[in-house]
Amino acid sequence: MSLALAARDVVVELGARRVLDGVSFEVARGEFAALCGPNGGGKTTFLRAALGLVPLAKGSIEVLGARPGVATAGVGYLPQTKSFSGSFPARVLDVIAAARRGVWPFHVSGPERERALEVLARVGGEHLVDSSLRGLSGGELQRVFLARALARDPALLLLDEPTAGVDGGGRVEFFELLAGIAAREDLAALLVTHNAAAVRRLADRVVYLDGTVRAWGTPNQVLDRDWERASAFSGHDHTAPVDARCEDA
């Protein structure tokens, strides 16, 4: 099986605190995996470790067959909290072109604009191309940042609670959009979410992370607390957590 991501006995320590302790799981190419777990369970830390933004104390993560931070062109990342400067004078076009270039574009060429329109079309956002980032709604920003993550035609998408701060209608719309992309394109994805409905709708597999992997199975196995089958599915001897669930958000 060709793997998009393989974590083996990953240990991450932030200061004196061990946030991830012996985390092992895999995401196959073309597979949509969801990462659930309680707040503070290490979900965001795992994604950041996979991106090379957080060092590993022990273990390894292979992302598209390489160490974290190496195969960056093949990885699309949608962060949890948009860390961008909200007052920055930028058009949507600039954001997409920057993702492709890896630096900020002071001038966007015709072909770059065409390419930006193509990638925005994949998220239904062509009409936003010349919009100022400052004037977009939360839902529109999500579309733009999803397009940004898709801009370099990644083989793996890492999505960190992409609908945090988006209203209920916007969340459903965004997850439907994501489902459409997952169905059309041969993309592997790892989605951090607390949204059980999104997990059932999108995920082939769920990893329940609480410092270590507590369960790993299909959405029904994990969400319906069928721990015996979930553990058997993963091939690991996982302990059923006392209160392991993806919250309905």
Added chain:
Amino acid sequence: MDGVVELLLSPLGQGFVRRALAAGLALGTAGALIGVFVVQRGLGLIADGLAHATFGGIALGLLLGATPDRAIWVALPFTVAVALGIQQLRRRTSLGGDVATGVFFAVSFAAGVLFLGLRGPRGVPVNVEALLFGSMLAVSPEALTVVALVSLLVVAVLLRVGPQLAYATFDAELARLSGVRVAALESLLLALTALVVVVGAKTVGVVLIAAFVVIPAAAAQLFGRTLGATLVLAVAASLAGTAFGLFASYHLNVAPGATIVLTLGAFFFLALVLRRR
């Protein structure tokens, strides 16, 4: 009409006014370009903090026996060191940029007062008022050369690293994932800000130099839809404000630093009003 233009431009007949204008325009260009990045990063206060550090650096130079003109060569490394110190404090502690700046601001200024006091009776006499409020009309050819070189350096560096710096300013994490050396670029930006502030403090004074960095960028930010447009608007506002303020100061017979900053301030409030319409 010709008479009005002639009256406005008549100060240019004098060499010291031409030097002041050239220094102001060079400083205005560099300050506005740097300012756009500084303001976008929410570091507007740092220009003020570094200006006060400059006072400490110049006072240290005077204590070491330099003349007021040459003390700038002590103030330059002193202020760059303070800028990098502020950055390290921000990165290695949970203190915000405003707190780190506030600490260095107060300590540097107090050190400056101490250095001036320690010079003793044989020290070179210093016009503290000129130090605080600048002496733009007294810019020497040597000082003009330093201002021009620093401004050229700023423009050259920004031409070289502008796209990387802009991406890191927009979103440090995404830039880092694209291989941009975010921390090194922040150090570079702060060092360049320190250079502009030091040579500017000598020209428009410690108290007013921060305005050269912050106000044109703040006014431009209200209108610029792209980063390129914002940079152009900031430089245009800075150049217009510098030229108008300098001529106004000549005809009103007041300190040019004040009239320039007041003109820039008027631009900002005008931009604010026009933006709301």
